[in-house]
Amino acid sequence: MNVVESTRLALESIWANRLRSFLTLLGVIIGIAAIIATAAVIHGLNRYVAEKLSNLGKGVFTVQRFGLITNRQQFLEAIRRNRRLLPADARAIEARCPEAEVVAWETHATVDLKRLDQEIRDTDCGGITPAILEIEPYDLDQGRFLVPGDEDRAAPVVFLGADVAERLFPNVDPIGKDLRVGGQQLEVVGVAVKKGSFLGFSQDNYVKIPYGLHRKLFGTGRSINISVKAADDARMAEAMDAVRAVLRARHHLRPADEDDFSMVTAEGINDLWSRLTQTIFTVAMFVVGISLVVGGIVIMNIMLVSVVERTREIGVRKAVGARQGDIVQQFLIESVLLSCLGGAIGVLIAFAASTALAVHTPLPASFPAWAPAVSFLICTLIGVFFGIYPALRAARLDPIEALRSE
Amino acid sequence: MTSSREPAVATDEVIRTAGLTRSFPMGSTTVHALRGIDLVIRRNEYVAIMGPSGSGKSTLMNLIGCLDTPTSGEYWLDGQPVAQLQEQDLAQIRNREIGFVFQTFNLLPRASALRNVELPLIYGGVPPAERKHRAAEALEQVDLADRMDHRPNELSGGQRQRVSIARALVTRPALLLADEPTGNLDSKTSAEIMVLFDRLHAAGNTIVVVTHERDIAERSHRIVTLHDGMVSSDEPHRRSRQP
Ligand SMILES: Nc1ncnc2c1ncn2[C@@H]1O[C@H](COP(=O)(O)OP(=O)(O)OP(=O)(O)O)[C@@H](O)[C@H]1O
Ligand SMILES: [Mg+2]
Numbered sequence: 001m002n003v004v005e006s007t008r009l010a011l012e013s014i015w016a017n018r019l020r021s022f023l024t025l026l027g028v029i030i031g032i033a034a035i036i037a038t039a040a041v042i043h044g045l046n047r048y049v050a051e052k053l054s055n056l057g058k059g060v061f062t063v064q065r066f067g068l069i070t071n072r073q074q075f076l077e078a079i080r081r082n083r084r085l086l087p088a089d090a091r092a093i094e095a096r097c098p099e100a101e102v103v104a105w106e107t108h109a110t111v112d113l114k115r116l117d118q119e120i121r122d123t124d125c126g127g128i129t130p131a132i133l134e135i136e137p138y139d140l141d142q143g144r145f146l147v148p149g150d151e152d153r154a155a156p157v158v159f160l161g162a163d164v165a166e167r168l169f170p171n172v173d174p175i176g177k178d179l180r181v182g183g184q185q186l187e188v189v190g191v192a193v194k195k196g197s198f199l200g201f202s203q204d205n206y207v208k209i210p211y212g213l214h215r216k217l218f219g220t221g222r223s224i225n226i227s228v229k230a231a232d233d234a235r236m237a238e239a240m241d242a243v244r245a246v247l248r249a250r251h252h253l254r255p256a257d258e259d260d261f262s263m264v265t266a267e268g269i270n271d272l273w274s275r276l277t278q279t280i281f282t283v284a285m286f287v288v289g290i291s292l293v294v295g296g297i298v299i300m301n302i303m304l305v306s307v308v309e310r311t312r313e314i315g316v317r318k319a320v321g322a323r324q325g326d327i328v329q330q331f332l333i334e335s336v337l338l339s340c341l342g343g344a345i346g347v348l349i350a351f352a353a354s355t356a357l358a359v360h361t362p363l364p365a366s367f368p369a370w371a372p373a374v375s376f377l378i379c380t381l382i383g384v385f386f387g388i389y390p391a392l393r394a395a396r397l398d399p400i401e402a403l404r405s406e
Numbered sequence: 407m408t409s410s411r412e413p414a415v416a417t418d419e420v421i422r423t424a425g426l427t428r429s430f431p432m433g434s435t436t437v438h439a440l441r442g443i444d445l446v447i448r449r450n451e452y453v454a455i456m457g458p459s460g461s462g463k464s465t466l467m468n469l470i471g472c473l474d475t476p477t478s479g480e481y482w483l484d485g486q487p488v489a490q491l492q493e494q495d496l497a498q499i500r501n502r503e504i505g506f507v508f509q510t511f512n513l514l515p516r517a518s519a520l521r522n523v524e525l526p527l528i529y530g531g532v533p534p535a536e537r538k539h540r541a542a543e544a545l546e547q548v549d550l551a552d553r554m555d556h557r558p559n560e561l562s563g564g565q566r567q568r569v570s571i572a573r574a575l576v577t578r579p580a581l582l583l584a585d586e587p588t589g590n591l592d593s594k595t596s597a598e599i600m601v602l603f604d605r606l607h608a609a610g611n612t613i614v615v616v617t618h619e620r621d622i623a624e625r626s627h628r629i630v631t632l633h634d635g636m637v638s639s640d641e642p643h644r645r646s647r648q649p
Contacts, residue, residue, distance in 0.1 A: 002531075016516065316513070316514055316525070317529070319471075319500060319508075319512065320501060320506075320526040320529060320573065321497050321498065321500045321502070321526050321530060321577075322497060323493065323497040323529070324494075324497075325494075326529060398474075399473045399474075399500075400468050400473045403510075403512055
């Protein structure tokens with residue numbers, strides 16, 4: 001018997017018991033919907049991180065006091081061991097590493113912003129050298145960014161993130177206006193394009209001022225993050241080695257000592273992130289996997305019931321010439337179809353859910369394009385795996401005994 | 407009709423059984439339905455099997471029809487020892503060589519008459535269009551052209567019986583086994599079915615019919631009577647042509 005015929009039979013039988021079929025499928029539906037919804041959230045996060053968070057371009061790395069730290073132990077060690085990075089370190093790199101084309105740095109302070117009677121507390125205030133623009137460009141909405149001249153004069157100017165501009169200058173053009181940053185009156189020179197929020201955290205709640213000014217206002221002792229762009233993108237590793245050598249020499253480290261600073265690349269950020277999401281995904285898959293196994297067992301159960309109910313039918317089919325293979329095929333196609341139907345419903349639910357999540361929650365969920373194909377594969381496997389035993393049982397029925405059954 | 411299988415034994419024996427027994431263990435006792443049947447049926451014979459209820463007629467037919475396996479004894483179909491055949495070969499024999507009319511119809515309740523008759527052709531790999539055509543033809547032969555789309559529960563007992571006859575005939579088998587094919591039919595339809603059987607016989611088919619009715623049996627050429635699982639008499643009848 002050919003597959004078309006078996007498929008038709010299977011559809012007839014699923015349709016004849018539609019309520020039961022649907023209830024049977026709940027496990028698979030929920031399992032598949034949960035897998036894909038989880039994948040959609042992680043996919044969305046990954047895309048966001050790749051596109052927006054790790055905006056370090058090609059051939060760019062940063063040197064930081066702490067870098068990417070994922071556990072407490074690492075953190076305690078780093079605090080003990082790592083020295084603050086200072087402009088002198090950056091200048092040494094500039095002077096001694098021809099492999100580094102651009103060297104820029106930024107330091108941070110948390111400040112309160114005030115304008116008239118409006119106030120925003122605890123905003124990130126970055127002190128930057130304008131060269132950082134060559135490494136990590138900001139999209140300009142209005143005005144201008146900080147320029148080398150600002151840095152040279154430690155000019156009292158400030159560049160705003162979109163949130164700050166929106167909240168403190170609701171209906172006013174902020175350019176040229178005054179803003180109190182940590183008690184100091186500064187002139188607004190520009191506003192960045194809105195980046196949006198990530199996991200509920202605004203990416204636009206910051207101000208940037210010239211590094212020299214930052215030193216004057218918030219002290220000279222703050223560690224800086226040094227951004228380096230390699231002269232040749234393809235030879236970033238060499239540039240990193242050169243920078244490492246310079247810093248180790250400056251910090252008087254012996255060959256056996258570990259680095260007392262850390263280097264971060266876009267790859268490093270992505271790696272860390274994907275390790276993180278992979279862990280989440282693995283845990284989620286395990287939970288969901290259980291629900292799929294349960295779903296599969298339910299399918300197996302219902303197929304066994306179906307075989308018993310249709311014993312006579314199987315007898316008739318065998319009596320008129322159905323081979324064991326024909327019967328196996330018929331029941332296997334039915335269980336695969338059943339499970340794939342559940343998968344299809346699950347995919348639709350996941351699609352709706354990920355769209356709803358993206359719209360109504362801070363999670364940047366994004367429905368992965370591979371989801372339908374992968375679900376189809378998973379469901380086919382479930383259908384075959386859990387359907388084969390009932391199908392074989394049906395096929396091995398003795399024709400006469402099957403015909404005699406009531 | 408000829409079989410495509412090995413012509414090792416050049417014989418016109420379609421059926422040969424030797425010491426065929428079939429018993430059913432029922433808890434502590436055993437029901438001996440057949441106690442040693444030796445029977446030879448040749449090509450184009452028309453045999454009626456008679457005997458009281460419970461004498462083992464259906465059991466014998468099931469064995470001959472390759473639906474059941476004997477407890478002991480041997481059975482050759484077209485010169486081939488059936489015990490040595492694989493499951494697939496048996497399925498093919500049931501599909502192509504044998505048309506079986508069951509005492510209890512054994513139709514698929516959810517399928518229309520047409521679909522029921524198509525069933526053997528589906529497993530025979532006949533393409534859909536030809537399948538429909540041949541199934542419709544077979545239903546016409548049993549006078550059910552106007553009931554093709556009805557399900558078994560929408561048909562009378564006699565009509566169901568005729569659907570099952572159509573299903574047995576649709577593959578044009580060389581050997582027709584009918585277990586009380588007229589048990590549910592009125593005398594007029596019975597007569598029509600018997601005419602049909604006569605025609606099949608005239609066309610060269612081998613026919614074995616189980617019946618309770620003397621007048622049906624008398625249309626055959628040979629009457630085998632079973633008693634308590636054994637052949638009690640086996641006699642040629644008026645129209646018989648002795649080989
Ligand atoms: N599967 C079975 N299990 C137990 N006993 C069986 C089975 N099949 C047949 N028998 C027994 O074997 C004997 C012969 O049964 P069979 O059906 O062959 O009789 P029959 O001659 O066809 O009778 P009828 O004319 O009533 O159809 C009966 O006693 C029956 O109870
Ligand atoms: Mg009987």
